[in-house]
Amino acid sequence: MAVIGVGIDVCDIERFGASLARTPGLRVRLFTEAERTRAVASLAARFAAKEALAKALGAPRGMAWHDCEIVNESSGRPRFALRGTVAAAVEAAGAQHVHLSLSHDAGVASAMVVLES
Template sequence: MTVYGIGTDLCDIRRIGATLERRGDRFAERVLGPNELQVWRARTARAPARGLRYLATRFSAKEAFSKAIGLGIRHPMTWRACEILNEPSGKPVIRLHGVLADWCAERGLVAHVTVTDETDYTASFVVVETT
């Protein structure tokens, strides 16, 4: 495999919280895919701070992925077409949908992601390889 691209992102959780406060659930619904939305709603119901951290890590990981594939947030890269989910072990994985999945498959791209969060920040790192 050959490295196609590397992306990283640092996100201020307080900024995501302020945006969520201003825009309400519409912000999360714009950024999160259907599977992520289910997790976000469940975490938010249990503890709003956990839901906020989840949203911030997903936002950051999608930014990092968009940088690694060299598109930024423009077609075919959309917020909802890229989901950051967790395997049963807890390992984060990228699941792509629709045109974005097709675009990456045509190029033989495989992505690896890691996310972390601390008190006020989240960080994400993505490596995209060609098969």
Template sequence: MIKGIGIDLIELDRIAQSLKNSDRLAKRVLTENELEIFYSFPLETRKVEFLAGRFAAKEAFAKAVGSGIGKLSFQDMEILPQEGNAPVFRATGYQHNRIFISITHSRDYAAAQVVIEADNTMHN
């Protein structure tokens, strides 16, 4: 059973401008594991895409949950690549849910969609 659906879109320019000043946004949005991946990219454009995609995905998750960022921390959500580089979303307190995620980039935008499915084996 679907518990929530969320989507978010962000301009890459906004992220690029923020990164020109400092990496504060990256440290706020990304977990330690995600930061390790972020810092491994040699090209600034790839760093922007990565951070924007993670930002959009975490915002989309918060929308799917219905709480928004604020009640959820960016640090409570993590998106790491699995086999074939497909992103896998994990969130504290949502281990008993299946979380489907899609992240995409264009020249100007990053977008993400999240679907949260309740675990049918859970009995309430």
């Protein structure tokens, strides 16, 4: 296996929360129904994850936000549930494994994605 893409993104939690409050439709546009129920810090980390995945893929056009959902395994470990446009981009890149790490502390949410063949 080889690394074929790496992406990282950070998000200021307070600023992201203000954006969600100012533009209520943003929550619906960016997140699936299941994701929308989470706290602002978790949403900021999930937004960072979606951005990090796009960066790892080379930011291809046409990917839909809802085609990339961050879910948690029973252990609590986050992972991507990919479908549609995003699944197609991951497949086109030749990625067999998509690794995800999320964090939020000191007012900043971050995510790192590694694509592996």
